[in-house]
Amino acid sequence: MNKKIKIALFVPWIKSKGGVERTILRILENPLYECDVYTFFYNKKSTFEEFNKYNINVIGKLNSKGFIGKGLGLFLKLLSTKIKGLEEYDIFIVSTAGIAASITIRNKHKKTVALCHTPLRVAHNMYDYYKKELDDLYSRCYATIFLSINEDTGLTPLESLAYGKPVRSVNEGGPKEFIKNGKNGLLVDANERSISNALIRITNSKFYAKLVNGAKNSKRYDEKEFMKNFDEAIETILTR
Template sequence: MSLKIALYYPYIHLRSGVERTILEVLKRSRHDWHVFTNLYEKDTTYPEFEDFKSRITEFKKISVERSYFNTLRSAWVIFNQKLPLEGFDALCVHNEGLGGLINFKNKDIAKISICYTPLKIIYDDVLRKDYVLKNLHKAPFYFLFYFLFKVIDKKAFELYDLCFCISKEVRDRILKNNLLPDYKLKVLNLGVDTMYFSGNTGYENYFFHPTRIKWWKNIELSIEAFNIAQMEHEGLRNFKLIIAGELYKTNNSYYEKLKKMAAANKNIIITINPSEKDILNLYKDCRAVLSTTLNEDFGLTVLEGLSFSKPVIAINNGGPKEIIKNGITGFLSSPDAREYASYMCKIAMDVELTMQMGSLGRKDIIKYNWSNFINYIDDFLENLSNKARKGMAKNLRL
């Protein structure tokens, strides 16, 4: 049974986990999906989207710049946007903040959400505290936005029939803030293409930090920790730290800050907007993969590193805590640079341990695959569509 499914996501403009998931759905689902968005930038997202350009409709453009004014203006556009949903069986909203506002003008259809996180700056306790401490001069504007958005967002969430959360961390944020009851939530982890992220791997003398260049990715930590590790252990003097990721124009000031931090150490390399081939090669031959986000929603780069048989060092919070077996497939660290550096040293000085961890990590993440994720979504949409036709959608349980 093939259904016609509308997919909404406000902006397809990066090579992030959301765009990767949407692309995998378009490639693998047995249903007929059509993507509605307010921003499609083919030159900065995955080039494979062009294979599906006939199934992408772009509405009034919105800004991805995160000032309060632009965020409110974008929210207003989404809130008032009516999608052409005649003939569609369901609407699937990919939500990481503002996406759920599309529900208000599109009520008469079965709706689900794939939630990567409710808006991080509001619902991620760790990020919120960090942001407020670093931006005390903006606190009055922040708290006004905070209380206004929470009221509206709760009403938007209540319009979903069901919500798939990409991690327990995301589910807990939704429950803690009373956005939806538990029976309307299911944890459904994203996948990784274990055939694509694999191959003959080496363990060369560099740490690889794949990331988007964005302030809440906390990239400063890998730079600080690497400097400490090199100063305290002579065996790391010939190691490099390679930070590689996507830089969007709204994050240029943060990039400049990172460049200044790294300038004193010629062994720290920051590569901006690398090709997919370059990313794969960096994964393939690194000693270990790094993740430094204070409270990661899930952690696709963690999965990709483990898929390449590499141990991963990540922060002991959020999604990585659900994926990594501490001391077995990688290390979970506090955000303290000295502790993080100690794990870098362990991996650098013990190749046998590195290879053992990598092998166990590869075996452990086989369960995270796109086929399981998309088949579950496909099956559920069929069930939802059948029940919606009978007027039973509100009685669904996961």
């Protein structure tokens, strides 16, 4: 029997029933891994009860109040926290949308990986407390328009594809990674003419049907597909 891979996984907080928490659960449930979770905040009542079966280590508290205070408090906590025994793990995973990566300043590991949780918030794992509203909005939606300049990922286009709706986006930043031009959406230049031409193109019923079919078949956002890619990434990192 192969030895399990020992993982230390840091996530700033576990407090809801969202995509981040659901994905962490899938990692914990995977028989390939022996995973310990480290966090600053764990609310058993508001998140999935399945977490109770696993080793969740609360390594500090965030006491600051207000948006700025919480952000500053989190940053200082990330800089000052030291996870004991980190060298005993095969790999150190930091679940982060940016600032949480600061915990690696004092916590060095030769196999450190950032698990960007921005797309995990939405890709087939909608937050329960607004899922009904999203279901209603996207059921009446024809397509989405995403015009943010140099966005790193973008929640809305991922939501749209998860609901099987094509996306019109500027050809910049993160959306270029998952919007396939003419297949599940349209990538356009950030100017009025390109955007208006895209609006006209998508009104063609045959072309629209093609985009909808492409959006519905964006399998890379499926939870099982994500975990398959995750396992392959872990194997690749450990063999380097």
